[in-house]
Amino acid sequence: MIDFDPGTAAAPAGDSRRTSQRNGGDLVVETLEALGAKTVFGIPGQHALGLFDAMGRGNLHFVSSRVENNSAFAADGYSRATGEVGVLFLSTGPGALTSLAGLQEAYATGVPMVVVASQIPLEGLGARRKGMLHQLDDQKASAANVTKSQRLIQHASGIPSAIQDAWTEAISSPQGPVWLEIPQNVLLDPIMVPPVEDALAEAADNPPRVELVREAVKWLSTAERPAIIAGGGTRRGRAEKSLLSIAEKLRAPVICTPGGNGAFPWTHELSLQSWIEDRHMTDILEDADVLIVIGSSLGEVTSNYFTFAPRGRIIQIDAEPRVLESNSPGLGIRADAGQALAALDEALAAPVDTTRSWRGTTPEDLVKDSLAKVKARLESQDLGKELKFMSDIREAVPADMQTFWDMTISAYWGWSCWDARQGQFHSAQGAGGLGYGFPAAIGGAVGLETLGKPGRVLAVSGDGSSMYSISELATAKQHNIPVTWLIVDDGGYGILREYMVGAFGKATATELARPDFVKLAEAFGVPATRVAPEDVGDALKAGFAADGPNVVVVETLLKMFGPTHLDD
Template identity: 80%
Template structure:
């Protein structure tokens, strides 16, 4: 006997037609029709233990694979619990389609009080962390709603979108035939010709051009276009934490990712034309708003709200790849020839001198343990391995010192919430089928410790490094620096090794100096595993000594 198709089947069929392969989430009472339909599909469902972690996992899946992350949510508490995870995806520009269930139609708009999970306006709760929200009132409207949402998710600026379907609409029998194909294309935002031409005029007159490459360069796949532009302009390139990996670490024009160093800031400030691509030049990438460019600035970004938001600039709204390719073509057509001259030095000499100053500054601080620790992790991690970093002192180091090589560096610096590292790594591992590394502190790890069950259940090839310093290390350091003492930063925590083992996940504790060998061994294993290092790491001082 063939089961009667319903609204839930339309959701699943449309997602499959759009190319979805994996879905993250947690079942819920009002979403039962959706999950029943899921059982009749080829979609791979990954059930997390907390909705916030489901959102992080779908985010990590998207970052690792380049595909759209798909998230299923229940109503009320389940939907609300996901919001912090969605904030990270929204802030970082990660394309996701969220399908949330809703209470029955006759309860919408608070017309009937007291329904389980009822909110006055559920999708309004998502408005701050998604770029689009819609409630579907009829089953026949489901395919179009999801198709439109998918197109919005992949249109720059990319981000999560929210479609909610009431319980009775998901369960309603449908007469429409199965969804066979669905087309969702991104809307183009080509750069305006006159703005690029003006940028070329500025650059043609520049003697000290420099480039800041943000996460938009990576998301657009604009690395090759950035390399061509940098070499044509003879311009030093600094990658933000989000842009880490957009430009070769060892290239002679690379200032790497030392965004929190005043020596590097001085180079950017000295540029007579600073080109900022795919970055808001926000708090971290502007060295905590201390960056004060003395020359003119060209800012290219797909998000119009970002343009000139922090610094006056020639703002060009466009996808980074499209803009850089057009800029390269216009530079070539104009017969551009570099006249770079940094006060008698070449750009390459400026890069060498600046990086030497950065290292000398670090040499003058008591940071041997921290530098060795990060170097040992980098030495152990294969060049092409993707890494996922929580908001922890090791990640703050990673923002500046991690050479992404051919792998991908993912961190939670978009919104800065705790708990991103491990669940996003699970999503990345499941999406690629390859081993990944997650790095957390003891404080942030507790946000996602339940996902050890998820990693075990799905045999996800994740190595989770927990750096245990007994509390919220970043906040401890901030408070001690500002007030001379820290308050409420010390934490009781479990025996992480025993806890992981109780989930059936292999785990071991190692000393900091043993991290390289421990990681190398863990990377050769099957399924998830955990390494715990008890150590107190310090941050580097970003200003001159």
Template identity: 60%
Template sequence: MPTGGDLVIETLSVLGATTVFGIPGQHVLGLFDALGRSPLRLVSSRVENNAAFAADGFARVTDQPGVLIVSTGPGALTALAGLQEAYASSIPMIVIASQIPEAGLGGRRKGMLHELDDQKAAARNVTKTQHTIHHVSSIPAVLEDAWRTALTAPQGPVWVEIPQDVLLAPAPVPSPGELNVTIPQLTPHSSSVARAAEILHAARRPAIVAGGGVRRSGVAAQQALSRLAQLLDAPTACTPGGNSAFPDDHPLSLGGWVEDRYLTEVLEDADVLLAVGTSLGEVSSNYYTMQPRGQLIHIDAEPRVLESNYPGLGIRADAGLALEAILAALERSPKPTESTWHGVTSADLVHNVRRQIADRLGQQDLEHEQSIMRSIRNALPDKAHTFWDMTIAGYWAWNTWDAKQGAFHSAQGAGGIGYAFPAALGGAVGLEQRVLAVSGDGSAMYSIAELATARQHDLAVTWLIIDDGGYGILREYMQVAFGATVGTELTRPDFVALVQSFGIPATLAAPDSLADDLQAAWLATGPNVLVLQTTLKMWQPTHQISAPPEQ
């Protein structure tokens, strides 16, 4: 007779899962046994938080929940750092954690290995909902609900834990033949749409900030954003999470320079600022220095972020559905005139701001850094997906990377390091094509064990490790704030030799050969690594803030 573990795998298959990420452990062996008899693909990581990052990367490129299986106690807890990123960035995941046998649940009554007082409570801060399955018959229904919840805006990871004896128990419940999981649409209230359209219709200087919610809402949302920006003649900026939500080469595109005062001042000067699919949090508000003087319209699927930093008209809705509704209302009564920014057209304003940012960079001796970023971009095809760690190159990419027809992925949601390489492994699995990961030497050491995963599964990931001998961004922060550094300098391995010991090709690149080396790596098969020994600097994004122009 099939077991509870078989029923879990069969239900996941019916729901549409094709791939599972995870690591076996004592209490979850019954589930891995069932997995071995199934058509699902297992990508076996070496560390649980990296398995979570891999499932996250898979979900980002497929728009399907990443499925993660971890064992009880230490395995489950180690995954939490990876889940924090998925939760903060609204990435759909199904996390299945085993539990000790039913008889031991309830707080150290049996003294079992891996036992926690309340394992589910540990996951509460980093998952949307948490469930414990006590009976085999509950498995299909709970997993169906979890799948729906993970994909319902705001998306995110869902925690399901199953005791060992339930996984091993006979499953008289038949496998669900089909499951029609309808994802509820988070539509905006019509009254809020009408008010937003009224405000935007009267705007003389509208501007838009697009966040990750626009990307997660799909191609239709991005098309609606472009049409709305064109209709409003509104300069449009993308947050790091919203990178590629609006074409970088569009005449109204301010790019991603949300950390630069020149761009911030445009958003402050707007008489109507439409923020969609973003919390307007620390980074996207330029570290809370942005102080909008006009009317804010704030759209997000997560009600807790609406007006959390700035007052305005808050609209809880899926970004795409809200954009389409507002666009439809405005198209019935288009704006009578083009926007004008104190006598300057929107397109000229955008051109001037981008030139000012370029001029500022040109005055800061940053040609080396810009050259490195150009080399990476020029070496990759337009459709490339890239994954970036919290490293200086990643910070540059937040603001400068033009994803073109590809996609940009980074860990700015929770800000943990070690994300790029394991997430890229999941991305390569989901896309079935080569992807790029970029890390510093510090963040690379968090995920170095996953070289074994890349080799075992022969995954097409090119990993660029920029080795500056420490935590480069923290080095800069400490030097500026305290005049000295502590704990930022690192002893690290010979990365080329270490990578080669896994049977993976590795190249020691130089700045002037980086583009050629990266192009060659991109055309290769299987995993490969480039190590670039160089130090990158950050830019200074501020200038004397002038008095606001007269209205």
């Protein structure tokens, strides 16, 4: 169980600590509570003191990270694990700027968040007063690249409506983080605005255009070799049920991108799983005469590093209009994936075509043969240690456990080989920044507890990426958060080492001095153990059975699989 101690928990309604004097900060807390928020991540700051003071009169649980970037990752993980909006409180200037890399991941991946940042006093905005602490020329502009929109609230009476609007925008597809700024005096000054009693935020409707669905059905009704790419938008739009129905009606092979991992049953006879970086799979997708792409831009990874050259027609469904046809021409359908696939499924109410074949073979046999080719390729590359390592982790992790992966070689393997089963696979492939895994797992575990579904989660990092978030061991210990953190220590930035050796014959600046991770974790009061690669499964099982946070360190050098080449 997560321990929300008195130092971080809010006073219940009606508690004697409540005061009669309310301020702008109270309006923030009251509105968030009315919208259904239960947990907030962040770090206090000078200009945000009114906000944190008000939280002491409300009912929001506050989880204090040690670095703002990790607070953003934690709010992101909370949202992904629960499907709810993540809420982040930031201080002005350095605090706000430090969060941006975490917000870039949320923005790139479509994670709904409401970010409340403090600002210098209203009268100092734009004045460039000499010596004003934390002042930026335009703080909102700094957030413009990593959030859907930015708002400055200049009067306390505007706080409830602005937060309500931000929440609505965050959950409307394409989902993402929304930025609000409130000056210090607006948060602190006494107010005449009555307590917020209710707030309503409903996602804007984003259905597909009827004529586009009709055209897509026309293409699919005559297709001989349909195939489907399920991207992250499939999961965000909760479109899994419709995807399964459409795939079975069309008898279309389905492959999931790293973001879409888990959107389609791993062991289904039409599942190409997530081997999106394998040339055997690229060949199938290129040979499709109609390819449905859901919630993916066909970007770098999904296109097998832009080697993908489709010969058939593409139906691309995405809520973000800038994504449509950005990498390949096709029939672009701007819509929420869930609504679009539901409409397409309803329109495809024809019986399954039991005679369909793919150049003389059944789609099911094509899938089986292709997966066998992938297996044979991997077995030919001396990757026995890597295959067993990933298999041992998968065997140890309960089927319904959520996992959070940093940008590390283990995660790159996970993108392709991880069967999410009844759990969820979360990684930082949206923006690709380091340090995501552990703080996001903290947020995920907190979110599950908040929803009344307490459960342990797994974080996976490398030694390089773990140093970005090592301070959050203090957060995990303070709140007794049930996270098991697997650190795969290969002595440097392993994937960059591979890239450089492959490109230049040697690696430069990839090797790292690092701490004794076991002793460091223990210094935070977090139990830790170091094991050999072959013992990782047993160590994880022991960690999963424990209380609170714990760390498992494995010192090993893992290799990445090599893709087949265009002329293979």
